[in-house]
Amino acid sequence: MKELFVLAEHRQGELRDVTFEMLTKGMELSQKTNADLTAVLLGHNVQEFAKKLANHAKKVLIIDDARLENFNAEAYQRVLFHLISERKPSLTLVGHTAFGVDLAPSLATELNLPLATDCIDLKFEGEKLVVIRQVYGGKVNVKASLRKSDSYILTLRPATFEAQETKPQGGKIVKIASPLSEDITYKRFIEYFQPPAGEVDIATADIIVAIGRGIKDTENMLVVEKLAEALGGVLACSRPIVDKGWLPNDRQVGTSGKIVKPKLYIAIGISGQFQHISGMKNSDLIIAINKDSKAPIFRTADYGVVEDLFKVVPSLTDKILEEKH
Amino acid sequence: MEELGAIKKLNFNVCMQCGKCTGSCPVFPKSKLNPRRLMLETAYLISPLTMHPPLNIYEKSEIWDCTTCSTCSYRCPREVEPMDVIIGLRGLLLEQGRVPSTLGDALEGVYKYGNPWGISRSKRSDWAQDLKVKYVSEGEKAELLYFVGCAAAYDSRAQEVARALVKNLNTLGIDFSILGNKETCCGNEVYSLGEKGLFEILVEKNLSLLDQYGINRILTTSPHCFNAFKNKYGKDLAVQHYTQYFADLIDKGKLKFPQRVEKVVTYQDPCFLGKHNDIYDEPRKIIESIPGIKLVELNLSRGRSVCCEGGGGRMWYDIPGERGRLAETRVKEAIDVGADILAVACPFCLLTFDDAVKTTGNEDKIQVMDIMELVAEALLSSNEQVI
Amino acid sequence: MNVIVCVKHVPETAEAEIAIHESRKRIKTEDLVFDINEWDDYAVEEAVLLKEKLGGSVTAITVGSEDADSTLRKCLARGADKAVRLTDKAFEGSDSYAIAKILYKIIKDLPFDLILTGAQAGDDGCAQVGVVLAELLGIPHVTMVKKVESVEGHVKVNRELEGGLEEIVEAKLPVLLAVQTGINEPRYISIMGIRKAMKKEMKVLGLKDVGLTEEEVGESGSWITVEKMFIPPVEKEAEILTGGVDEIATKIVETLRAKGLI
Numbered sequence: 001m002k003e004l005f006v007l008a009e010h011r012q013g014e015l016r017d018v019t020f021e022m023l024t025k026g027m028e029l030s031q032k033t034n035a036d037l038t039a040v041l042l043g044h045n046v047q048e049f050a051k052k053l054a055n056h057a058k059k060v061l062i063i064d065d066a067r068l069e070n071f072n073a074e075a076y077q078r079v080l081f082h083l084i085s086e087r088k089p090s091l092t093l094v095g096h097t098a099f100g101v102d103l104a105p106s107l108a109t110e111l112n113l114p115l116a117t118d119c120i121d122l123k124f125e126g127e128k129l130v131v132i133r134q135v136y137g138g139k140v141n142v143k144a145s146l147r148k149s150d151s152y153i154l155t156l157r158p159a160t161f162e163a164q165e166t167k168p169q170g171g172k173i174v175k176i177a178s179p180l181s182e183d184i185t186y187k188r189f190i191e192y193f194q195p196p197a198g199e200v201d202i203a204t205a206d207i208i209v210a211i212g213r214g215i216k217d218t219e220n221m222l223v224v225e226k227l228a229e230a231l232g233g234v235l236a237c238s239r240p241i242v243d244k245g246w247l248p249n250d251r252q253v254g255t256s257g258k259i260v261k262p263k264l265y266i267a268i269g270i271s272g273q274f275q276h277i278s279g280m281k282n283s284d285l286i287i288a289i290n291k292d293s294k295a296p297i298f299r300t301a302d303y304g305v306v307e308d309l310f311k312v313v314p315s316l317t318d319k320i321l322e323e324k325h
Numbered sequence: 326m327e328e329l330g331a332i333k334k335l336n337f338n339v340c341m342q343c344g345k346c347t348g349s350c351p352v353f354p355k356s357k358l359n360p361r362r363l364m365l366e367t368a369y370l371i372s373p374l375t376m377h378p379p380l381n382i383y384e385k386s387e388i389w390d391c392t393t394c395s396t397c398s399y400r401c402p403r404e405v406e407p408m409d410v411i412i413g414l415r416g417l418l419l420e421q422g423r424v425p426s427t428l429g430d431a432l433e434g435v436y437k438y439g440n441p442w443g444i445s446r447s448k449r450s451d452w453a454q455d456l457k458v459k460y461v462s463e464g465e466k467a468e469l470l471y472f473v474g475c476a477a478a479y480d481s482r483a484q485e486v487a488r489a490l491v492k493n494l495n496t497l498g499i500d501f502s503i504l505g506n507k508e509t510c511c512g513n514e515v516y517s518l519g520e521k522g523l524f525e526i527l528v529e530k531n532l533s534l535l536d537q538y539g540i541n542r543i544l545t546t547s548p549h550c551f552n553a554f555k556n557k558y559g560k561d562l563a564v565q566h567y568t569q570y571f572a573d574l575i576d577k578g579k580l581k582f583p584q585r586v587e588k589v590v591t592y593q594d595p596c597f598l599g600k601h602n603d604i605y606d607e608p609r610k611i612i613e614s615i616p617g618i619k620l621v622e623l624n625l626s627r628g629r630s631v632c633c634e635g636g637g638g639r640m641w642y643d644i645p646g647e648r649g650r651l652a653e654t655r656v657k658e659a660i661d662v663g664a665d666i667l668a669v670a671c672p673f674c675l676l677t678f679d680d681a682v683k684t685t686g687n688e689d690k691i692q693v694m695d696i697m698e699l700v701a702e703a704l705l706s707s708n709e710q711v712i
Numbered sequence: 713m714n715v716i717v718c719v720k721h722v723p724e725t726a727e728a729e730i731a732i733h734e735s736r737k738r739i740k741t742e743d744l745v746f747d748i749n750e751w752d753d754y755a756v757e758e759a760v761l762l763k764e765k766l767g768g769s770v771t772a773i774t775v776g777s778e779d780a781d782s783t784l785r786k787c788l789a790r791g792a793d794k795a796v797r798l799t800d801k802a803f804e805g806s807d808s809y810a811i812a813k814i815l816y817k818i819i820k821d822l823p824f825d826l827i828l829t830g831a832q833a834g835d836d837g838c839a840q841v842g843v844v845l846a847e848l849l850g851i852p853h854v855t856m857v858k859k860v861e862s863v864e865g866h867v868k869v870n871r872e873l874e875g876g877l878e879e880i881v882e883a884k885l886p887v888l889l890a891v892q893t894g895i896n897e898p899r900y901i902s903i904m905g906i907r908k909a910m911k912k913e914m915k916v917l918g919l920k921d922v923g924l925t926e927e928e929v930g931e932s933g934s935w936i937t938v939e940k941m942f943i944p945p946v947e948k949e950a951e952i953l954t955g956g957v958d959e960i961a962t963k964i965v966e967t968l969r970a971k972g973l974i
């Protein structure tokens with residue numbers, strides 16, 4: 001039977017959520033297309049992961065090699081090239097993560113297999129594989145088809161497909177000998193680096209007031225700071241604010257920043273691109289203030305205000321202070 | 326350094342280092358900005374001699390602290406025009422990309438969207454949507470062009486001034502038009518920031534617009550636009566700031582106020598009307614013609630007036646670590662002279678003072694109003710509601 | 713250090729109204745402002761910083777129509793020495809893979825130690841061109857680069873991972889780095905600078921010059937083909953609070969109070 005590969009992603013001793021999201025989606029697809037859902041696990045001493053994955057897949061292929069302990073796209077590519085050429089899965093799913101974007105395009109090129117990245121949906125229309133992607137910062141969706149092939153590679157956007165608990169699949173764990181012969185010397189993983197933490201931990205805050213590029217100027221941050229203060233919350237931000245050096249990087253919310261889940265998240269002048277959304281969408285209550293009624297943030301927020309932030313925020317601050325007195 | 330060529334033409338070499346400029350510079354007390362010293366350094370920059378310790382002009386970020394208020398140039402006994410030298414130095418830094426990022430963003434905004442806030446062109450005339458105005462861009466001719474300017478077009482508070490001005494013109498039955506979304510930045514701040522190339526582009530664009538629509542007379546909301554058109558476009562344009570235009574109407578007996586405004590009003594001379602263009606009397610004439618108003622002067626007024634810190638690009642740049650804004654001091658002064666209203670005639674003054682009233686917690690003591698808003702109040706027919 | 717930077721000319725859409733073109737295959741761009749892709753701007757700045765430190769040259773390359781010249785000129789003004797624009801009717805409809813092939817054909821014959829690209833483009837968000845290009849050239853690559861240090865024949869780079877974590881990776885030259893925003897502070901480019909840069913060399917090459925056939929580029933040479941574009945369906949929509957500013961503020965305060973947040 002054809003296989004459908006899901007490439008397991010793990011880091012620092014943990015399987016990453018995107019793996020289970022892909023396995024859930026993969027299960028649905030494999031049933032429709034009559035394929036065996038196969039989790040592919042590369043690493044070193046990862047038996048425990050294999051057991052977990054076996055609950056979610058028909059098969060777990062495990063390639064154990066000390067050189068695969070930490071992610072290195074070059075080593076991963078060699079192993080996967082081997083595996084995919086040999087087993088010709090109908091589809092290989094990879095997370096659209098720092099790991100996936102480093103790996104999938106070169107792998108697809110070497111294999112000469114069509115690839116689509118950052119997909120938010122996919123389905124087979126006959127032989128044809130069709131995907132949905134987002135473009136222009138989430139303002140437009142594209143339906144695209146991949147060049148016909150007997151094997152495809154996709155990277156899936158994290159936190160888009162829901163990981164569901166299924167009854168344990170009791171997948172078979174199959175060990176495969178590592179095809180890596182020599183060491184890879186031209187590119188080496190050295191170490192992880194955790195930038196030092198600042199004095200405020202936004203991840204534990206109950207109330208977050210977050211600002212984005214709409215704030216336009218450092219000077220204007222005062223306006224929002226006052227709101228945060230009035231609410232007893234902390235100030236966080238989207239990435240451009242950190243890029244400009246207006247707030248330290250531990251205040252950044254999103255995929256490359258912090259994942260937060262406060263009771264209240266007020267997004268001000270933030271357009272709501274997925275890298276930001278994935279960091280805050282599980283907040284209990286989300287209020288967005290943006291003057292563009294089409295901003296994607298309104299698709300995540302519970303309440304929206306389509307207005308100039310400079311009008312709304314000061315007035316809101318006043319009202320809150322009044323309320324508190 | 327081609328840019329030095331432009332500076333060389335300036336008059337810095339007659340500077341006698343008397344320090345009058347620095348003494349009068351409103352920014353000097355809170356910044357490293359020292360026009361006298363900069364004149365000396367510029368002289369060194371151009372001469373073959375080197376300074377000790379060696380001078381690196383590119384490290385002098387205080388050059389961006391200047392508000393181009395022109396006080397130094399106004400006071401200098403030798404007609405050195407230190408402000409122009411500073412603008413020249415800005416050009417030098419700018420060519421190296423050594424410009425604070427928020428100012429860079431403002432300049433890019435002007436280049437790409439025709440306004441320093443980088444807001445879409447399609448929103449430029451949103452403020453006028455429900456008002457009666459003619460759009461030259463749509464073939465509606467009028468003899469007078471009202472040039473709105475970026476602040477009044479995009480900033481929500483300043484938009485109220487544009488709206489008041491339009492209502493006043495309509496009340497008086499004056500035929501005028503606007504450029505609508507075709508309007509683009511006048512470039513006054515771009516010039517002040519030393520971005521010569523961009524300024525040239527704007528001049529070219531605006532002149533060709535004026536030409537294309539056969540415009541003969543221009544009226545501006547902002548003293549900054551007025552200054553650019555009058556002094557920097559290299560052409561004899563018939564341009565008036567609205568204070569001149571309305572003072573003229575009063576002189577001709579065409580403007581009478583049906584309402585009384587029982588308020589004590591003081592007035593801030595905007596740098597670009599006063600020191601830059603010697604317009605001191607017209608605004609006062611308008612204020613004093615409104616029945617009921619008592620005009621009191623600030624301690625420092627007319628040529629001695631203190632800058633609001635909104636000019637020279639300072640709307641988009643704060644002096645790092647600065648404390649105590651000039652606008653705050655100014656607001657307190659206005660309260661001290663017993664004014665209920667601090668009247669302004671420039672959108673930047675409006676915005677900086679409005680903010681200062683809030684930061685000093687004086688919302689219940691004083692109100693900032695543009696002269697056009699005062700006029701609108703005094704022009705209201707009795708069946709309309711007073712603000 | 714000879715550096716090649718690949719750049720893209722893209723529309724700015726964060727604050728713009730976007731409409732889909734009648735063909736349903738693209739958006740209407742008439743009213744949009746175009747500029748260099750944000751990530752690429754950081755890449756060019758990084759290239760110039762490296763050149764300023766280590767010497768060498770910087771070449772900017774783009775695949776695009778004549779409009780893209782303004783982006784190349786900006787690169788030249790930023791400090792690139794040469795620019796190349798690859799353009800051909802046949803290139804239309806190319807996806808990231810086809811674009812990477814076009815770039816490959818020209819870059820393989822140029823001398824370089826380092827290739828920089830943006831981590832992704834703000835329009836299609838594919839994040840592929842750099843990595844495919846590196847594979848075609850047979851050189852290593854590192855994506856999501858937040859910091860570059862050059863040591864004797866190597867680069868030591870920080871890669872941005874999820875959750876604020878970084879990893880440090882070492883790679884031998886020549887290498888391709890796809891840079892993330894925030895790696896530096898792109899300097900302001902003055903209009904004078906752009907004018908002066910007009911004097912620098914700018915080459916325009918087509919299909920024949922790069923030595924590809926029509927089948928290898930455009931839709932036929934691509935991995936993916938756009939079938940249609942559409943405005944995302946509304947799955948969940950925020951309840952939009954309306955009224956005057958004060959009214960809105962009052963409504964928010966009421967909601968917060970109801971939820972016990974104030």
Ligand SMILES: Cc1cc2nc3c(=O)[nH]c(=O)nc-3n(C[C@H](O)[C@H](O)[C@H](O)COP(=O)(O)OP(=O)(O)OC[C@H]3O[C@@H](n4cnc5c(N)ncnc54)[C@H](O)[C@@H]3O)c2cc1C
Nearest residue numbers: 212213214238239254255256257269270271276291309726
């Ligand atoms: C690998 C990778 C990782 C990333 N990680 C992150 C991450 O962790 N976190 C993150 O945030 N981003 C991340 N990004 C960047 C992300 O793609 C977006 O570029 C970013 O989130 C956009 O930030 P923004 O919404 O503040 O800015 P923009 O998209 O520019 O939006 C600004 C918004 O402000 C609004 N606005 C402007 N003026 C006003 C006003 N006066 N009043 C009201 N509204 C106004 C506009 O309408 C617009 O919607 C990442 C990108 C990549 C490639």
Ligand code: SF4
Nearest residue numbers: 340341343344346401
């Ligand atoms: S006031 Fe004039 S002469 Fe005196 S120091 Fe300043 S520039 Fe020189």
Ligand code: SF4
Nearest residue numbers: 350391392394395397
């Ligand atoms: S123009 Fe004004 S702020 Fe600038 S140096 Fe002269 S006095 Fe100071």
